[in-house]
Amino acid sequence: MSGIGAERTAAIAAKVEAFVRDVVIPYEKDPRRDHHNCPTEELVEELKALAREAGVLTPHILADGSHLNQRETAQVLIRTGLSPLGPLACNTAAPDEGNMYLLGKVGSAEIKRRFLDPLVSGSGRSCFFMTEPASLQGAGSDPSMMITTCRRDGNHWVVNGKKAFSTGAQGAKVGIVMARSEEDDSKGGACMFLVDLPDPAIIVTHVPNTIDNSMPGGHCEVTIDNLRIPADQMLGNAGEGFTYAQVRLSPARLSHCMRWLGACWRAHEIATDYANRRIAFGKTLIDHEGVGFMLAENMIDLKQAELMIDWCADVLDTGALGTVESSMAKVAVSEALMRVADRCVQVMGGSGVTDHTVVEQVFREIRSFRIYDGPTEVHKWSLAKKIKRDWKAAQAGAHR
Template sequence: MTISDRALAIAAKVETFVRETVVPYEKDPRRDHHGAPTDELVMEMREHARAAGVLTPHILGDGDHLNQRETAVVLIKSGLSPLGPLACNTMAPDEGNMYLLGKEGSPELKERFLKPMVEGHVRSAFFMTEPAEEGGAGSDPSMMKTTCHLDGNHWVVNGRKTFITGALGARVGIVMAKSEQGACMFLVDLPDPAIRIDDVPNTIDSSMPGGHATLTIDNLRIPADQMLGEAGEGFRYAQVRLSPARLSHCMRWLGACIRAHEIATDYANRREAFGKALIDHEGVGFMLAENMIDLKQAELMIDWCASVLDTGSLGTVESSMAKVAVSEALMRIADRCVQVMGGTGVTDKTIVEQVFREVRAFRIYDGPTEVHKWSLAKKIKRDWKAGRA
């Protein structure tokens, strides 16, 4: 499946918007307690994106999505600034939540919950992960302890969730809980008095409004018609969401690392030491050359995985491979950019130090590298056994 001229044109518009309109906002002081942009700042940038025709650019006017390869070229460009995905409404968790609702939501749920998200008026949150110290679901969703049961025409949900990105300030929630039939998903309006935010810790990353909250769900009553799909199908829906969402993270942070590499390259060509430009010192020049290699390999891995998803496959194996390969490559790139820039690289004078922090967190979010490797190793063993049968 080829990348259309339409998608390339959208990507070009997004790049121009991010470089010319969004980048100047990187020094805007409107930030929350852990350094993330406030909703006021986000909505102001989105008004600019709406005017420029680049708001939610991967979802077309008729509600259809660009295919995954086309989405990649657009989301990479939106990631050229840490603020770009927020401004263009391509950020996590909203982008993944919109994808899931577009695939599995009823017409009524799409009108009520998806439409305001696509229009960029509200943020959303995905309530799946649970506190590890309480034995809840993390990388292993089968450990889920949050429960739900039917009471008349309502489902009643109780449990605890943690690392719920964007929960503080979100207006739409997708809540995952376990019933007698199996895992279920529900759409809820936020805030709700039955969902109490207990803590929003400071974290190494600071690009996502609302932080990563820990919260308690206490007898949350949800109308039965707000269940997403069918009872017991929640884990399947989670895979519909998570495989493309892992890849979308790769797309956005590749864009950020492209920009960090540009900044480090500019610094290495302008800064002189020991009688010549830094780039002419082999140790520095080789780091930038290695960046170039890793950037291209990350781009190719994203394109390959996107091609698999475009065939209609869930692509869980491929997205795990991409998540590992791309996140590790981007970590190397971000680290080299800091190293090339020396003292300046660890200051907030450029976005390089933020990109380093964000990519470090990305190696954990949506499944740590080790969990994906373990999953791949299990597949290798299964395939080996099948080959011997």
């Protein structure tokens, strides 16, 4: 992807940053929260309206429908992440951002018109139904364990199963449903379908309280009971759903890294300000090596995370699937940002564990980030398998 150039990207990023800092951050204390302490639809819609007015709604997708390349997207999404509300306001939040990317890559013209356009315009949220309940031994980090099924019935497909951690399902208008095909010509592969929400065949059965609360609609468990979907609402071809999942997941993992890097930039700013103002034992905290060194280590981790994001973005911009690179970035960035958030809490002491600043929330959200889109251990295992494959290939080549 060639992109729009550094100067134009910098202008968009600066506009987004000014909007998040000046307009969005004051809303962080807004009391409009649901019983899971997530932002209400009313609050999100108000913020989107302000972003639309400021010209920063869905800033990574241009007016002609073209998408910034991944390196350019990073510059923009990092800035939206400066507040937990920033991605919601600017329409760059998960799962919408990843779903928009997938539909833009794979969707037919009609699917784009009907399902992608409302997401880009910010007139509706979406949900990605892939993960399944662990209690049923369903698909989680291993999508090959998928137990939700789909079968043909005339000009429709019928889907049955259960899903878990379906982020934003409550209140979403667009759903992407993933199911394993029972049809012989699909060879047991998965299919993806686009559906309008709500649908009476998709029943929210439970919304667990989780450590994070930045996303409206919760992380829902749902039952899919004889969901009938017209055949023309299949995304791509039958049996190729796992391939499309990879098309989505690599840039989506990287987008998480981008947004949470912005959040940790902000947390580091707050901790730095605190350390330069707070006096203990006769001098400011930053002049105590134990505190000053933590902030210095933050600088190093933040820069390394930024460089890892840029490296992975460059790989994806070549058109490569980038699954190995995105796994490496997901591990390196999530673990580095966890260290940053933890140090920020520690530097601020008692203040760091209160909701007086956003630092406490950033710490909780980053902890979740280490699990979402594949926990660290799964990515390391995947990388270890690649190392073994490469070693075997090298050995075979050496003995020819």
